[in-house]
Amino acid sequence: MEQLEFFAIPSPCVGVxxxxxxxxxxxxxxxxDERLYWLKMSDTQKHQVIRLIAMRRQKLQKLAWEKQQASxxxxxxxxxxx
Numbered sequence: 001m002e003q004l005e006f007f008a009i010p011s012p013c014v015g016v017x018x019x020x021x022x023x024x025x026x027x028x029x030x031x032x033d034e035r036l037y038w039l040k041m042s043d044t045q046k047h048q049v050i051r052l053i054a055m056r057r058q059k060l061q062k063l064a065w066e067k068q069q070a071s072x073x074x075x076x077x078x079x080x081x082x
Contacts, residue, residue, distance in 0.1 A: 009046040011038055012053055029056045 013035075016027025023032050030038075034049050041049070 009043055009050070012050065024056065029053045029060075 012028040012030065013025075014027040016025070018026045019032070020026050024030065025035060028035075030049060030053060034052075038046070038049075
């Protein structure tokens with residue numbers, strides 16, 4: 001049974017409409033199909049897309065954090081003779 005929605009679910013579009021190399025929007029992180037069919041989706045489908053966007057954003061943030069950690073240079077053996 002679907003829960004009744006009292007308010008329309010707004011589009012997650014942020015006005016940065018440019019696709020990355022995998023076809024996801026750089027602004028809202030939706031796929032091409034998710035952007036194309038947003039207005040035809042049920043509220044349940046829209047909620048699922050919102051969850052997918054959150055997962056994609058977390059993955060991107062994790063990758064950015066890992067990349068930043070990998071670029072931190074450690075001092076040369078910190079004075080130890082190895």
